[in-house]
Amino acid sequence: MAIVNDPKRRALGKGLESLLPRREPAAVPRIQAAEETAAPVVAVAPVGKPLEIELDKISRNPFQTRTTFDPEKLKELAASIAASGVVQPIVVRALGEGKYQLITGERRWLASFEASKLTIPAIVSEVSDEQAMEMTIVENLQRADLNPMEQARAYKRLSEEFKMNQNDMATRTGMPRTTVTNYIRLTKLPLPVQQRIESGELSFGHAKILSAIEDPDRLMSAALRVIGLSMSVRQTETYVHGILNPESKEKQQKLIPELDPNVKEIQNQIQQAVGLKVKIEDNEGRGRVIIEYKKLHDFDAILDALGVKR
Structure with missing residues (x-):
């Protein structure tokens, strides 16, 4: 996960841990990989401890705010996982019947498939739909490459689907309320x-x-x-x-960008040639040359400089 030094993001230091409910350890099932045993063997581990869960037992996150993943970066991550494994566990929640739903870590999950892994380390957390979406948003807020529109739509979902007001969203995600307001405005x-x-x-x-x-x-x-x-x-x-x-x-x-030095030099040369104020507006090779004059005598000077017969 990228570390962002933006002061506005420092409020996110509470991280995902603050959104994980603090409960007494409870037993959850762990379905072992097929090659470990021919018959299903159920092991138990406390909530909050990483388990090795089969990749195909995990479904995608319906609250994921990211809609696109860079294929090249995904390949790089897959190569790293193939060599060193998944360093940071993903977070999932149990759906019953040995199935799980992804909360955070979709890139690691997808890259593990590409790396031909069978299982992935995961923390099983008992969270509601609202908590799962909050955790997804916070994780993505901590990523420097998150698309602004993806984030904006996530805030809109919090507002429409979970009836959260902007103050609540700001408190839950650690962002200033004005920033939340500006993100939501993007969706309009x-x-x-x-x-x-x-x-x-x-x-x-x-x-x-x-x-x-x-x-x-x-x-x-x-x-x-x-x-x-x-x-x-x-x-x-x-x-x-x-x-x-x-x-x-x-x-x-004042909005016209500063001229390219070569264009500026030509502007100065034309200005010296006609003895009047000259302005060149250039936009990637297209534009116009403006010669300003205040008196008829100045206009005649322009015609003379251009060799126009009268």
Whole structure:
């Protein structure tokens, strides 16, 4: 699991342990692998102690907030598991009849299949649906590569399926309430914008600012401009402020990214040639050259510089 130094995430230091119910040890079944014995042999172990559970006895986590896994990273993890085994046990809950449901550790579970393992170390925990989903969200919050939209939809599920308010979600997951609010707002963005957040074209910071635009068409147009000009979050903030406050046109002019040094040099050369203020707006090879003049005499100078006959 990746270690994140973001101060906002330090509140998560309580970790998954704080969500695991503290109960007296109870006996749970352990179904041994087929090659150990021809007949089913049941062993018992206390809750909280890792057991070796057959992979095909475990079903996927219905509350998993992640929807995609990097195939290359999964192969790397599988190679590591094949060589050294699973270092950190997954967490499951018993479903009865020797079946289990995954709570946390889906990547380790999938990679173990790819590594041709038969069993995986797992901690069996007695938790409710709500607790299982909380544990999944907290685990994913502690991962640096979690997709913002996946997290946003998880918070929305907590709200809709478990009727949790934003204060409860903030307390349970260790996140500021304002951050929870901003994540949930992402789920109200137009689908094409959500897709660009998932693809990484827009960051959580960009999306949070863009969500202030209520009109879907204007929002989509603004998102495409932010992507096209590779705006920073600060530039996006100024840009959106200009959209919401049309009188601040001056601020919008500052949004154009700094010119490539070569383009800037050409701009200076043209400026010296015509003796007037010149501005080049370039966006990946496309743009325009603007020559400003204040008097008719200046306009005549432009025509002379261009060799235009009058």
